[in-house]
Amino acid sequence: MASNKLIMSETLLQTINLTKSFASRRGFFGGNKIENIAVDRVSLSLQKSETLGLVGESGCGKSTLGLTIMRLYTPDDGRIFFDGREITNLDERQLKSIRKQMQMVFQDPFAALDSRLTIEQILTEPLEIHNIGTRSERRKTAADLLERVGLSAEDLRRFPSEFSGGQQQRIGIARALALKPKLLICDEPVSSLDVSVQAQILNLLRDLQDEFGLSYLFISHNIAITAFMSSRIGVMYLGRLVEIGVSKQITTAPRHPYTQALLSAIPEPDPARREIEIGVKGETDEITERPTGCVFRFRCPLAQEICAAEEPQLRVISENQEAACHFAG
Numbered sequence: 001m002a003s004n005k006l007i008m009s010e011t012l013l014q015t016i017n018l019t020k021s022f023a024s025r026r027g028f029f030g031g032n033k034i035e036n037i038a039v040d041r042v043s044l045s046l047q048k049s050e051t052l053g054l055v056g057e058s059g060c061g062k063s064t065l066g067l068t069i070m071r072l073y074t075p076d077d078g079r080i081f082f083d084g085r086e087i088t089n090l091d092e093r094q095l096k097s098i099r100k101q102m103q104m105v106f107q108d109p110f111a112a113l114d115s116r117l118t119i120e121q122i123l124t125e126p127l128e129i130h131n132i133g134t135r136s137e138r139r140k141t142a143a144d145l146l147e148r149v150g151l152s153a154e155d156l157r158r159f160p161s162e163f164s165g166g167q168q169q170r171i172g173i174a175r176a177l178a179l180k181p182k183l184l185i186c187d188e189p190v191s192s193l194d195v196s197v198q199a200q201i202l203n204l205l206r207d208l209q210d211e212f213g214l215s216y217l218f219i220s221h222n223i224a225i226t227a228f229m230s231s232r233i234g235v236m237y238l239g240r241l242v243e244i245g246v247s248k249q250i251t252t253a254p255r256h257p258y259t260q261a262l263l264s265a266i267p268e269p270d271p272a273r274r275e276i277e278i279g280v281k282g283e284t285d286e287i288t289e290r291p292t293g294c295v296f297r298f299r300c301p302l303a304q305e306i307c308a309a310e311e312p313q314l315r316v317i318s319e320n321q322e323a324a325c326h327f328a329g
Contacts, residue, residue, distance in 0.1 A: 012047060052234060104186075110168050188221070223266065
C-alpha cells in the first residue's frame with residue numbers, strides 16, 4: 001500500500017507526499033504567475049532488487065519525479081528516503097556520497113554523452129570525481145564495463161558519434177554502473193531506439209539486475225514495455241499516482257479508467273480478442289486548469305458529480321493493488 005508511514009526492512013527507496021511544481025507566466029510581458037504542479041503528493045516505495053515501473057502520457061510528471069528523487073530538482077514538499085536515510089534536505093556536499101548509489105540512464109543516449117570525450121574519458125570520469133582507483137585501475141574498470149554491456153575494450157579510444165544509438169545507450173548504462181550503484185532510474189531508456197534494438201537493451205538491463213542485484217525505477221510511456229520490465233507498476237496522470245500494483249494485475253485487471261485507457265490503446269492484431277475498451281475524451285494538453293476533485297474527470301467517461309466534489313485517494317482495491325477512483329472496486 002502506498003502509505004504515508006515510513007517503511008523499513010528491505011525498502012531501498014521511499015517517497016512520502018512528494019511534491020514538485022514549476023512557476024510559469026501567462027500573457028504578454030510576464031502576465032500572471034501560474035503554478036504548474038508536476039508531481040503532486042506522490043507516495044511510493046521500491047524494494048531492494050525490485051523494478052518499479054512508472055507509466056503515463058508525456059507530461060504526466062514521471063520524469064520530474066525521477067529527477068526529484070535524484071535531488072536534481074529540489075522538492076517543494078514531502079520526504080525522500082534512500083537506503084534507510086532521509087535525503088530530502090541534504091546539501092550538495094552530503095548528496096555526493098548518496099549519488100554514488102543512485103544513477104540515471106537517460107532517454108537520449110547521444111545527448112547524455114559528452115561528444116568531445118572518448119569513451120574511456122566518459123567511463124572513468126565518475127571514478128575520478130569520487131577519487132576511486134588509480135589511472136590504470138580506472139581504465140581497467142572502464143574496459144570491463146564495456147565488455148559487460150556487449151562492447152569491446154578496443155572501443156575505449158573512440159567517440160560517441162562513432163556508435164549507433166543502441167551502442168550509445170550501452171555506453172550510458174556502463175557509465176551508470178561505474179560507481180556500483182544500488183538504484184538505477186531508467187528514464188525512457190529505449191524510446192529513442194529502433195524496435196529491434198529495444199529488446200536487446202531491455203534484456204541487457206534485466207541481466208544486469210540479476211547479476212548485480214540492482215533496483216530499477218523504470219519510467220516509460222509504453223505500458224507493455226513497462227510490464228515486461230517491472231514487478232510492479234505505478235500509473236501517473238497530471239502529477240498524481242492514480243493506480244499502483246503488481247504488473248500482472250495492472251495489465252489484466254486495471255481498476256482506474258485511465259489505466260484501462262492506456263491498455264486499450266495497445267495495438268491488438270485481433271480486435272475481437274480485446275478485453276478492455278474504454279473511450280477517453282480529449283487530450284492532456286487541452287486541460288488549461290488543474291481540475292478540482294479527480295484530476296482525470298474531464299476526460300473520464302465514468303465521471304459523475306462526486307468526481308468534481310471529492311478528490312479520490314489511493315485505496316486498496318484488491319490484494320497488492322490500489323487505485324484512486326470513486327468507482328474502482
